[in-house]
Amino acid sequence: MAAADIERLIRLLGRLPGLGPRSARKAGLAMLKRPDALLRPLLDALATCLERVRVCEVCGNLDTVDPCSVCRDPERDPQLLCVVQEVEDLWAMERLVGFRGHYHVLGGTLSAIEGRSPETIRIAGLLERVAGGRVSEVVLALGATVDGQTTAHYLHERLRPFACRVTRLGHGLPVGGELNYLDEGTLEAAMRARQQVA
Amino acid sequence: MAAADIERLIRLLGRLPGLGPRSARKAGLAMLKRPDALLRPLLDALATCLERVRVCEVCGNLDTVDPCSVCRDPERDPQLLCVVQEVEDLWAMERLVGFRGHYHVLGGTLSAIEGRSPETIRIAGLLERVAGGRVSEVVLALGATVDGQTTAHYLHERLRPFACRVTRLGHGLPVGGELNYLDEGTLEAAMRARQQVA
Numbered sequence: 001m002a003a004a005d006i007e008r009l010i011r012l013l014g015r016l017p018g019l020g021p022r023s024a025r026k027a028g029l030a031m032l033k034r035p036d037a038l039l040r041p042l043l044d045a046l047a048t049c050l051e052r053v054r055v056c057e058v059c060g061n062l063d064t065v066d067p068c069s070v071c072r073d074p075e076r077d078p079q080l081l082c083v084v085q086e087v088e089d090l091w092a093m094e095r096l097v098g099f100r101g102h103y104h105v106l107g108g109t110l111s112a113i114e115g116r117s118p119e120t121i122r123i124a125g126l127l128e129r130v131a132g133g134r135v136s137e138v139v140l141a142l143g144a145t146v147d148g149q150t151t152a153h154y155l156h157e158r159l160r161p162f163a164c165r166v167t168r169l170g171h172g173l174p175v176g177g178e179l180n181y182l183d184e185g186t187l188e189a190a191m192r193a194r195q196q197v198a
Numbered sequence: 199m200a201a202a203d204i205e206r207l208i209r210l211l212g213r214l215p216g217l218g219p220r221s222a223r224k225a226g227l228a229m230l231k232r233p234d235a236l237l238r239p240l241l242d243a244l245a246t247c248l249e250r251v252r253v254c255e256v257c258g259n260l261d262t263v264d265p266c267s268v269c270r271d272p273e274r275d276p277q278l279l280c281v282v283q284e285v286e287d288l289w290a291m292e293r294l295v296g297f298r299g300h301y302h303v304l305g306g307t308l309s310a311i312e313g314r315s316p317e318t319i320r321i322a323g324l325l326e327r328v329a330g331g332r333v334s335e336v337v338l339a340l341g342a343t344v345d346g347q348t349t350a351h352y353l354h355e356r357l358r359p360f361a362c363r364v365t366r367l368g369h370g371l372p373v374g375g376e377l378n379y380l381d382e383g384t385l386e387a388a389m390r391a392r393q394q395v396a
Contacts, residue, residue, distance in 0.1 A: 002289060003262040005250055009243040015236060017228050018221035027214040029286055031244070032251050032260050038213060043244045045207040046229070050237050052203055053230050062230050064201040088227055091200060 006032065058129075060105030060122050062087050070094075070103060077101045079136040083126060083155065085109055085143060093141060101139075104129065109147035110154055116147075118154065126155070130162050137165040144171060204230065256327075258303030258320050260285050268292075268301060275299045277334040281324060281353065283307055283341060291339060299337075302327065307345035308352055314345075316352065324353070328360050335363040342369060 002010075006028065014024035031039040055061075056068035063069055070076070070090070080101025084090050085108060093099045106121040130138060138159055142148040152168055159166050171189035173182065182190070200208075204226065212222035229237040253259075254266035261267055268274070268288070278299025282288050283306060291297045304319040328336060336357055340346040350366055357364050369387035371380065380388070 002260070003251065003267070005243070005246050005262055006260060009240075009247050012236075012240045012243050016225040018217065018224050023216035025286065025289075026216050029260070029284075030215050032247060033285070035248055038210075039244060039248050042207075042210045043241065043248060045203070045210050046237060046241045046244065048203050049207050049230060050233055050241060053201065062200070062204060062227070064203055069201070086227075087231070088223065091223075 058125075059090075059103050060087070060107055060125075061090055061103065075100070078134050080139070081129065081135045081137070082139040082141050084141050085148065085151075089141065101137075106142075106151070109142065109145075109151040111147045112150065121151075123155070123158065127158060130159060130164060133163075135162075135164050137167060140166065140168045142168070144169075256323075257288075257301050258285070258305055258323075259288055259301065273298070276332050278337070279327065279333045279335070280337040280339050282339050283346065283349075287339065304340075304349070307340065307343075307349040309345045310348065319349075321353070321356065325356060328357060328362060331361075333360075333362050335365060338364065338366045340366070342367075 009032075010021075010024050010028040013019055013028050014021050016024075019027065031042065052064040053062055054064070054066050056063055056066050056071055058067045058071045061068040061070055065072070077100055080099075081104055082090075082093060082099055082101055083104045083106060084093065085106050087105055090103045090105055093103070104122065104126045106123065106126070108116060108121045110116055110118060110121065129135065138155075140152045140155055142152045156166050170193055171186065172193050173179070173186070173190045179187070207229075208219075208222050208226040211217055211226050212219050214222075217225065229240065250262040251260055252262070252264050254261055254264050254269055256265045256269045259266040259268055263270070275298055278297075279302055280288075280291060280297055280299055281302045281304060282291065283304055285303055288301045288303055291301070302320065302324045304321065304324070306314060306319045308314055308316060308319065327333065336353075338350045338353055340350045354364050368391055369384065370391050371377070371384070371388045377385070
């Protein structure tokens with residue numbers, strides 16, 4: 001019913017994660033109704049990002065400079081390297097943890113079922129960085145999913161030849177979490193990781 | 199943490215209805231990771247819409263032509279005028295009902311609480327169209343909300359002087375709906391609107 005141009009806009013919005021056909025229509029119409037407040041600024045921001053944002057050649061982060069501002073930061077500890085799956089995980093580490101080392105963004109996980117082999121993610125670059133010899137600890141901050149843990153095991157094997165510690169995030173009771181909502185695996189992990197009360 | 203340009207994109211996406219800060223970040227990152235598949239087509243669609251889409255001066259619909267393609271359609275019954283709140287309601291009527299008359303999009307409702315008076319929505323234009331004398335029935339297809347019904351009552355009063363029928367959508371049991379999930383108001387309305395079984 002709507003003009004072809006509007007339909008196309010709504011279809012493209014609907015391809016974004018988190019937007020179904022219904023919310024894409026709502027978002028598209030909101031922009032068209034308020035072009036100066038919504039559409040024009042977004043158009044400008046997208047054009048700017050398309051022009052300026054690039055993938056960091058060192059770590060895989062997204063930034064307007066390459067190497068990215070994290071890789072360039074001289075205050076960070078070059079001995080500490082945190083491996084994450086996606087750019088959003090890097091941002092979460094920065095926002096929530098204030099990690100002060102460097103990162104390596106794999107850009108995904110290995111997956112036997114979906115056929116994602118080591119060449120499909122940034123593993124070669126990681127090994128190269130570690131082979132450089134400055135890294136003393138690699139933190140595997142990967143998801144506690146089957147694919148995340150498969151990837152962690154694989155990376156652990158590949159990192160064995162190098163003289164660096166390999167660690168992973170601790171499992172356990174989420175802060176603020178209640179015991180009776182925990183799944184069995186997490187509760188077992190929390191039990192194994194129990195600590196002396198100070 | 200992210201570059202200012204990326205942060206701005208995410209902030210602007212978060213202003214769209216249906217996108218919270220979390221889903222805006224996800225959508226923004228998805229675009230940046232796949233610029234050719236997602237960002238560039240969306241940028242192009244937005245630019246095209248900004249350039250071409252306008253509000254129909256007759257009915258308030260959004261289209262790339264003005265008057266819009268609904269207003270221009272010679273197959274439609276000029277005696278039948280359906281009043282809706284928003285453009286999405288017009289589209290719903292077209293998609294779901296295949297209504298074959300004309301429309302008038304108010305662009306909102308009256309609201310005593312939020313202080314929206316008759317001048318803030320397209321009522322003057324509606325009265326002008328009805329005063330033109332070709333309309334024999336005005337269907338008030340407004341929401342069954344307090345504001346929607348306030349608006350319907352107000353329009354009914356303003357349309358009294360004209361020689362046209364004023365109707366509203368029927369209330370009742372939604373098709374596929376179960377009785378025990380209905381609210382009291384809807385069940386009462388359905389009871390009042392009961393019909394002879396043929």
